Amino acid sequence: MTRTREPESKSKTSSPSSSSTGMKLIVPLQGVVQGRGGILLGSLIPCALFYFFQLYLKKRRRSNDKHPSSNPPSPSSSFPELPRTPSRSNLSSRGSLTGVRLSRLATTISDDDSAYYVGLNRASRDPYHKLTNPDGIIQLGLSDNTLSLDLIGDWMRKWGSGGDDGLSINGIATYQAFDGVDELKLALSDFMHQVMGGSVHFDTSNMVLTAGATPAIEILSFCLADHGNAFLVPTPYYPGFDRDVKWRPGVDLIPVHCRSADNFNLSMTALEQAYSQARKRGVKVRGILVSNPSNPVGNMLTQDMLYNLIDFAEDKNIHLIVDEVFAGSTYGSEKFVSVAEILESDSEYIDNRRIHIIYGLSKDLALAGFRVGVIYSFNKNVLATARKLCRFSSISAPTQRLVTSMLSDKKFIQDYFETNRNRMRQVHHEFVDALSKIGIKCAKSSGGMFCWADMSGLIKPYSEKGELELWEKFMSIAKINITPGSACHCIEPGWFRICFTTMSLEEIPLVIERIRRVVEVCKSSS
Amino acid sequence: MGIEIEKPCVVELSNIAVSNTHGEDSPYFAGWKAYDENPYDELTNPSGVIQMGLAENQVSFDLLERYLEEHSEATTWGKGVRNSSFRDNALFQDYHGLHSFRAAMASFMEQIRGERAKFEPDRLVITAGATAANELLTFILANPGDALLVPTPYYPGFDRDLRWRTGVKIVPIHCDSSNNFQITPEALEGAYKEAESMNTKVRGVLITNPSNPLGATIERSVLEQILEFVTRKNIHLVSDEIYSGSVFSPSEFVSVAEILEARNYKDAERVHIVYSLSKDLGLPGFRVGTIYSYNDKVVTTARRMSSFTLISSQTQHLLASMLSDKDFTELYIRTNRERLRKRYEMIIEGLRSNGIECLKGNGGLFCWMNMSPLLEKATKEGELKLWNAIIHQVKLNISPGSSCHCSEPGWFRVCFANMSENTLQVALERIRNFVDKIRTHTLTAGSN
Numbered sequence: 001m002t003r004t005r006e007p008e009s010k011s012k013t014s015s016p017s018s019s020s021t022g023m024k025l026i027v028p029l030q031g032v033v034q035g036r037g038g039i040l041l042g043s044l045i046p047c048a049l050f051y052f053f054q055l056y057l058k059k060r061r062r063s064n065d066k067h068p069s070s071n072p073p074s075p076s077s078s079f080p081e082l083p084r085t086p087s088r089s090n091l092s093s094r095g096s097l098t099g100v101r102l103s104r105l106a107t108t109i110s111d112d113d114s115a116y117y118v119g120l121n122r123a124s125r126d127p128y129h130k131l132t133n134p135d136g137i138i139q140l141g142l143s144d145n146t147l148s149l150d151l152i153g154d155w156m157r158k159w160g161s162g163g164d165d166g167l168s169i170n171g172i173a174t175y176q177a178f179d180g181v182d183e184l185k186l187a188l189s190d191f192m193h194q195v196m197g198g199s200v201h202f203d204t205s206n207m208v209l210t211a212g213a214t215p216a217i218e219i220l221s222f223c224l225a226d227h228g229n230a231f232l233v234p235t236p237y238y239p240g241f242d243r244d245v246k247w248r249p250g251v252d253l254i255p256v257h258c259r260s261a262d263n264f265n266l267s268m269t270a271l272e273q274a275y276s277q278a279r280k281r282g283v284k285v286r287g288i289l290v291s292n293p294s295n296p297v298g299n300m301l302t303q304d305m306l307y308n309l310i311d312f313a314e315d316k317n318i319h320l321i322v323d324e325v326f327a328g329s330t331y332g333s334e335k336f337v338s339v340a341e342i343l344e345s346d347s348e349y350i351d352n353r354r355i356h357i358i359y360g361l362s363k364d365l366a367l368a369g370f371r372v373g374v375i376y377s378f379n380k381n382v383l384a385t386a387r388k389l390c391r392f393s394s395i396s397a398p399t400q401r402l403v404t405s406m407l408s409d410k411k412f413i414q415d416y417f418e419t420n421r422n423r424m425r426q427v428h429h430e431f432v433d434a435l436s437k438i439g440i441k442c443a444k445s446s447g448g449m450f451c452w453a454d455m456s457g458l459i460k461p462y463s464e465k466g467e468l469e470l471w472e473k474f475m476s477i478a479k480i481n482i483t484p485g486s487a488c489h490c491i492e493p494g495w496f497r498i499c500f501t502t503m504s505l506e507e508i509p510l511v512i513e514r515i516r517r518v519v520e521v522c523k524s525s526s
Numbered sequence: 527m528g529i530e531i532e533k534p535c536v537v538e539l540s541n542i543a544v545s546n547t548h549g550e551d552s553p554y555f556a557g558w559k560a561y562d563e564n565p566y567d568e569l570t571n572p573s574g575v576i577q578m579g580l581a582e583n584q585v586s587f588d589l590l591e592r593y594l595e596e597h598s599e600a601t602t603w604g605k606g607v608r609n610s611s612f613r614d615n616a617l618f619q620d621y622h623g624l625h626s627f628r629a630a631m632a633s634f635m636e637q638i639r640g641e642r643a644k645f646e647p648d649r650l651v652i653t654a655g656a657t658a659a660n661e662l663l664t665f666i667l668a669n670p671g672d673a674l675l676v677p678t679p680y681y682p683g684f685d686r687d688l689r690w691r692t693g694v695k696i697v698p699i700h701c702d703s704s705n706n707f708q709i710t711p712e713a714l715e716g717a718y719k720e721a722e723s724m725n726t727k728v729r730g731v732l733i734t735n736p737s738n739p740l741g742a743t744i745e746r747s748v749l750e751q752i753l754e755f756v757t758r759k760n761i762h763l764v765s766d767e768i769y770s771g772s773v774f775s776p777s778e779f780v781s782v783a784e785i786l787e788a789r790n791y792k793d794a795e796r797v798h799i800v801y802s803l804s805k806d807l808g809l810p811g812f813r814v815g816t817i818y819s820y821n822d823k824v825v826t827t828a829r830r831m832s833s834f835t836l837i838s839s840q841t842q843h844l845l846a847s848m849l850s851d852k853d854f855t856e857l858y859i860r861t862n863r864e865r866l867r868k869r870y871e872m873i874i875e876g877l878r879s880n881g882i883e884c885l886k887g888n889g890g891l892f893c894w895m896n897m898s899p900l901l902e903k904a905t906k907e908g909e910l911k912l913w914n915a916i917i918h919q920v921k922l923n924i925s926p927g928s929s930c931h932c933s934e935p936g937w938f939r940v941c942f943a944n945m946s947e948n949t950l951q952v953a954l955e956r957i958r959n960f961v962d963k964i965r966t967h968t969l970t971a972g973s974n
Contacts, residue, residue: 100760100796103729106666106827124620161598169590174582175810211654211813212619215834222691223543227670243833248665248691286538317537354537368619369839371654385543388550389691392658392835397811399838 109247115471116141116239116487123481138511141481143295143449145329145366145501147427148420152366155412159405172397179387180209184400187407188359188374194413195328195364196338206378208386209400211371213325213360214244215393220356220375221249223385224319225286230254231321232274232288234266236452236488236495238295238323245289254278254285257491260454263444264297266290268308275316287319287354288312293326293336296488296497297452298445300330303337310342313354320355328364328417329501331425332446340376352378361403363449365416370399424449424501427508431500434512438519449501453482456494458522467493470522477521478514548686555682557913557923566921568948576953579923581738581891582944583772583808585869586862590808593854597847619839621832623652627842630849631816635801637855638771643783645818651828652842654813656768656802658835660687660732663798663817666827667762668694668729674764675699675717675731677709679894679930679937681738688732697721697728700933703896706885707740709733709748714755730762730796731755736769736779739930739939740894741870741887743773746780753785757793765799771806771859773889774867786820794820803845805891806862812841866891866943869950873942876954880961891943895924898936900964909935920960922953 102110119141128136185204192202210216225231227250233241235255245251256274258264271288278285288309292301301309313320322339330336343352357376362368372395375386407413432442432451443452459466464486471484474496485495503511557579566574622628625647632645653659668674670693676684677699688696699717701707714731721728731752735744744752756763765782773779786794799818804810814837819825849855866889873893874884885894901908906928913926916938927937942950 100762100821101729102666102823102827103669103672105669106823109830110823110827112830169594169809172811173587173590173809174584175580211834211836211838218834223540226540226542227693229540243830247831248834286540319537351536362619371619371836371838379537379539381539381543385539388548391655392661392687392691393654394813396654396813396838396841398844399840402840 105247112243114239114242114487115468115484119471119475119481119483122475126479128479135479137475138480138514139502140499140511141483141497143363143499143501144368145363145420145424145449147423147501147504148416149366151412151416151419155406155409159409160402169398172401176394176397176400178391178394180207180390180395181397181400181404184209184395184404184407187404188372191407191413192327192359192374192376194417196324196340197336200338200340200344202340202376206376206383208375208377208383208390209395210373210375210390211393211395212362212368213323213358213373214240215390216358216360216373216375217241217244217321217323218247218249219386219389219393220321220358220377220382221245221251222389223382224321224356225249225251226284227251229284229286230278232256232271232278232285234258234271234290234294236264236296236485236490236497237289238291239483239487241289251286252283253289254283255489255491258297260443260492260495263299264294264452265299266301266305268312271312285316285318287321289321289323291323291326292339293324293330293445293447295323295326295448296450296483296485297443298448298450299443300332300334300336300447303342306337306339306342310339310350310355314351318354321358322355323358325358325360325363326448327359329420329424329449330447331421331428334446336447343378353382354379356382365406367403370403371395372399372403427500427503427505430505430508431498431503431511434508435515438512438516440515440519443495450497450499453496453498454494455496456492458519459494460522460525463493470494470518471496473518473521474515478518480511480514542691545690548690550686552682552685552929557917557925560917561923564921566949566952568946572952573921575917575921575923576949576956577923577944578941578953579925579939580944581805581941582810583805583862583866583891584945585808585865585943586858587808589858589861590848593848593851593858597851619836621652621829621836623650623837624839624842624846626850627837627846628652628816630846631801633852634849634855635770635818637852638776638806638859639779639781639784640776643781643787645783649818649820649825651817651819651825651832652837653815653817653832654835654837655804655810656766656800656815657683657687659800659802659815659817660684660764660766661690661692662828662831662835663764663800663824664688664692664694665831666824667764667798668692669727670694672727672729673697673721675714675721675728677701677707677713677733677737679707679739679927679932681734682925682929684732694729695721695726697724697726698931699731702934703885703937706742707737707894709744709752711751711755714752718759728759728761730764732764732766734766734769735781736767736773736889738769738890739892739925739927740885741890741892741939742885742894743779743889746785749780749782749785753782753793753797756796760796762796762798765797767799768802768805769890770801771862772866772891774863774870775888776863778888783818791820796821798824807858812845813837814841814845869942869947872947872950873940873954876951877957880954880958882957882961885937892939892941895938895940896936897938898934900961901936904935906935912936913938916960920956922956 123137123139123141126136127133128138185207189202189204193200210219230252231245233253233255235257241253245253254274256270258266275285309320324338327336327338339355340357343350343355359376360373377383435442435453441454445452455470459470467484467486474480474482483497488497561575561577564574566576628647628650631650632647635645636643653662673695674688676696678701684696688694697717697720699709699713701709701713718728733744736742752763767781770779770781782797783799786797797820802815803812817828870893877884877895883896887893897912898904901912909926909928916922916924925939
């Protein structure tokens with residue numbers, strides 16, 4: 001008796017049920033052949049079999065494509081191939097029918113092929129270099145800031161190796177407090193005070209330090225919500241939130257759509273609506289997650305808006321998380337207002353135990369590689385739990401020492417901020433100007449490291465499909481990696497995030513020229 | 527003046543925040559409190575509590591210090607910081623980790639195993655410590671509600687690392703002193719059946735080799751039996767080898783990597799190794815851990831997940847330099863092993879002269895001490911009573927076997943590498959006095 005191949009949802013080939021299922025399929029076929037009833041079944045079943053077989057083959061092909069000769073994909077351009085040994089065939093490129101299984105979460109993660117990650121991968125496999133690879137892909141999809149890295153480099157050269165005494169590991173080799181050493185907390189508290197406008201005092205006992213802002217967001221999610229709960233988040237939002245909040249904490253993100261007509265500013269009506277719709281669906285909303293300055297739009301929350309959010313959180317008895325990683329990266333005329341400032345000035349009327357701030361040095365100080373993040377909360381229980389959880393994501397001790405040293409050099413920090421702000425303002429102004437000259441308008445922004453560009457006129461159809469086709473054009477024709485709005489869950493198709501802080505003034509014309517190529521192509525085909 | 531009563535906080539926190547699955551209420555951690563409140567210091571507090579509950583390696587710290595003094599280029603950012611090396615390093619947040627660092631780690635791991643196994647740098651995933659590595663692997667290999675089988679006694683931290691955020695259960699593989707706590711096929715089957723009876727899906731076996739708290743390596747034949755078991759059940763094997771460089775005699779450590787290589791990597795896709803520099807290199811503050819997996823999908827997924835637990839690029843840069851210096855690593859590994867062996871012999875001898883036997887160990891930073899003859903009652907309560915006395919009267923923080931889920935009461939883990947030789951002598955002296963007192967008391971009591 002031939003055994004029918006089950007679709008991939010059945011992982012065990014040896015289960016006894018498959019043979020009886022086989023029988024259930026064979027018998028009606030026999031019925032058809034012998035002319036008894038079952039004509040319907042007789043035609044349906046082979047079709048169903050054929051369909052499932054195709055599905056199985058397709059999945060098999062896809063899983064083989066994902067594991068071409070067992071090499072994991074890599075963004076590094078110098079990534080060597082995994083060595084081919086005869087044993088290779090025994091390693092895991094087999095389909096899951098016979099191999100050992102991974103968790104559902106692992107499958108979700110390895111299947112994640114959002115444009116954000118795909119773009120980053122492709123760009124790093126063919127990276128642009130002025131001299132060695134002038135036709136490579138220019139990376140404008142990662143919000144890094146290289147505009148003032150020379151200043152950091154100079155400081156590192158002078159002081160980064162511990163000065164004349166050299167790097168000592170005395171006192172830093174052994175286990176440190178997982179939530180960060182006091183010296184660094186103090187230095188960060190001072191730094192944040194400066195960055196957030198010089199009016200807020202940050203108490204070190206309200207701080208938990210983490211290896212970057214990424215785990216900070218994840219840890220807060222674990223503290224504030226259970227698996228299956230949700231946060232409300234205004235769109236468009238930073239694609240990384242999907243990873244940080246959903247993957248392991250299992251907290252859902254409910255989008256609160258913002259519109260270009262409002263310059264993508266949050267509307268309280270939309271927030272209310274999203275909240276009540278979630279309630280109707282039986283979803284427990286535990287908090288609101290916002291970024292300020294916002295990623296990807298680059299606009300800032302006004303003081304009024306912050307008050308509205310606080311009132312809303314109070315009214316619904318939920319948390320408010322404000323990601324302020326770009327607080328020091330502002331270039332516009334608006335003044336940045338941290339939610340901490342409001343809490344400090346109105347401490348008697350607001351219960352600050354529902355408000356939590358995320359910060360880090362990856363953006364404002366361009367130290368993404370060093371992994372320095374902060375959870376700032378007034379909630380003793382949140383802090384206690386976060387302190388236990390951050391043992392999974394602690395900052396390396398030598399780096400804590402190095403960064404403390406850098407932050408304590410007040411003159412350097414001052415210089416860095418002034419210079420960086422000027423350079424950002426310049427590049428932003430030039431770039432937005434040049435974009436508008438080729439017909440691309442950007443949303444009004446005053447902070448962050450990107451322009452939120454309206455390319456809706458170039459896409460056809462006016463849909464996510466059209467947007468992704470344009471994104472592909474940018475990647476293959478213009479050879480620049482920018483982030484499509486759909487990866488940021490933007491409700492209006494055609495918007496793209498373009499980071500401008502990895503471009504020097506001199507490189508702007510080159511980038512514009514490449515963008516123009518695509519604009520021409522789109523115009524000529526319409 | 528009234529006492530300010532804080533208004534109860536109305537907004538709710540998560541179940542994880544309010545649960546105690548972090549296990550930090552166990553005696554393992556409670557003993558530390560006694561130490562924190564009254565820590566021993568040779569000069570300033572000679573009657574304080576001596577910390578023997580922390581598996582930290584300080585015996586070879588001088589080697590590291592000397593290396594860094596003599597090789598300042600390891601800590602600088604290369605010739606002139608204006609070149610791309612610094613630029614790339616400071617920004618470098620690529621979750622692959624610096625290739626030079628991974629290559630250096632792979633080579634270090636090979637050296638520890640006497641070049642009997644090969645490690646490909648591209649199969650190494652970096653994490654901020656082995657704690658994160660074990661948790662991350664658990665997220666990848668098991669669903670919430672599933673189980674990992676772990677031989678007892680085991681490192682108390684596993685209760686937190688493997689279970690807390692993951693929702694995965696630990697089902698113990700019971701081992702006892704009748705065969706020196708070795709894992710047997712019967713015990714493996716027994717644990718598997720126990721899980722089945724609870725309707726729990728077993729996803730893998732997690733072993734620590736050399737074992738914490740036993741301080742002993744797992745024999746080759748046992749490793750082969752474990753491999754056969756996981757292959758038959760089609761589950762994973764995680765081998766936590768963070769003490770592999772702390773085995774006193776290099777020939778006595780067999781890594782699962784060697785066995786796999788010898789059989790041409792057959793069935794290797796279910797095996798994953800965890801390593802870290804916290805124990806062998808005595809650098810727990812640096813937060814350096816790795817996952818080595820023979821399973822491509824695990825490597826890819828673990829890499830993406832490692833975004834939550836990356837190692838600072840500065841640290842990677844520093845260690846890449848140090849660990850690729852083969853002369854240094856060879857000297858370090860050799861010297862470290864020798865010093866640890868000496869310490870071990872010192873404590874074993876010291877305990878034996880007081881009539882206290884330990885499990886025959888051959889690696890790690892601790893010994894597994896048998897104090898069952900001193901128990902009033904051979905129960906968990908009896909053990910905790912003795913432990914309390916040791917903490918508060920003898921003023922030594924050691925770890926009771928019950929916190930390691932040991933099925934036999936009376937065993938204790940005693941760390942010996944996080945103190946000077948003098949301090950160790952002081953500890954042994956205190957134990958001698960304590961044991962004498964008990965014995966005299968028993969004799970006196972018995973003679974009535």
